[in-house]
Amino acid sequence: xxxxxxxxxxxxxxxxxxxxxxxxxxxxxxxxxxxxxxxxxxxxxxxxxxxxxxxxxxxxxxxxxxxxxxxxxxxxxxxxxxxxxxxxxxxxxxxxxxxxxxxxxxxxxxxxxxx
Amino acid sequence: xxxxxxxxxxxxxxxxxxxxxxxxxxxxxxxxxxxxxxxxxxxxxxxxxxxxxxxxxxxxxxxxxxxxxxxxxxxxxxxxxxxxxxxxxxxxxxxxxxxxxxxxxxxxxxxxx
Numbered sequence: 082x083x084x085x086x087x088x089x090x091x092x093x094x095x096x097x098x099x100x101x102x103x104x105x106x107x108x109x110x111x112x113x114x115x116x117x118x119x120x121x122x123x124x125x126x127x128x129x130x131x132x133x134x135x136x137x138x139x140x141x142x143x144x145x146x147x148x149x150x151x152x153x154x155x156x157x158x159x160x161x162x163x164x165x166x167x168x169x170x171x172x173x174x175x176x177x178x179x180x181x182x183x184x185x186x187x188x189x190x191x192x193x194x195x196x
Numbered sequence: 197x198x199x200x201x202x203x204x205x206x207x208x209x210x211x212x213x214x215x216x217x218x219x220x221x222x223x224x225x226x227x228x229x230x231x232x233x234x235x236x237x238x239x240x241x242x243x244x245x246x247x248x249x250x251x252x253x254x255x256x257x258x259x260x261x262x263x264x265x266x267x268x269x270x271x272x273x274x275x276x277x278x279x280x281x282x283x284x285x286x287x288x289x290x291x292x293x294x295x296x297x298x299x300x301x302x303x304x305x306x307x308x309x
Contacts, residue, residue: 123302125302126288180246181227181244183244186239186240187238188238189236
């Protein structure tokens with residue numbers, strides 16, 4: 082079974098600075114998808130960014146980018162020019178191509194943004 | 197543009213009571229999922245469905261049941277509620293193409309006392 086590990090329970094960043102959230106995963110599959118979700122205090126689950134494992138190019142979405150290292154099974158999220166609205170819990174998630182395409186989530190990282 | 201609608205948003209149950217958490221979607225997505233999120237933790241899959249009439253167990257199915265009689269609805273049933281089922285429950289849907297992300301409802305906070 083696949084597992085996802087987020088080793089940083091909590092991170093802090095100064096407004097306008099850059100922060101990187103770590104994620105590693107374990108799988109024997111060669112093809113899969115990886116996601117970062119943001120969960121603000123409102124409890125909504127908001128998709129931040131996704132990466133297809135077969136793509137070597139790292140995904141970017143405005144201030145959010147990933148560093149995908151397939152051989153190392155690492156999928157970190159970089160947030161540039163941090164804003165107060167970025168404060169939330171961030172979850173890394175793995176999705177296999179097996180029947181059901183289920184998501185496996187990490188335990189999450191709380192990101193605090195200081196003004 | 198409702199998306200994924202979960203009801204109720206909050207509920208308090210007594211030990212041993214039963215209830216059904218409702219999930220309805222208007223996006224015509226084939227895949228639907230139920231997750232639970234315990235305090236300070238990630239989401240764990242309870243049950244999922246790949247289409248009307250087809251359901252399957254996830255990681256933590258004990259104490260729950262589901263049905264999928266229509267594409268739109270995927271209710272989650274708790275029988276004999278226990279304190280260990282105190283959690284936030286999320287329903288999610290996904291289109292049938294594998295590169296599409298899951299869309300989540302706003303969650304139901306359930307407390308068993």
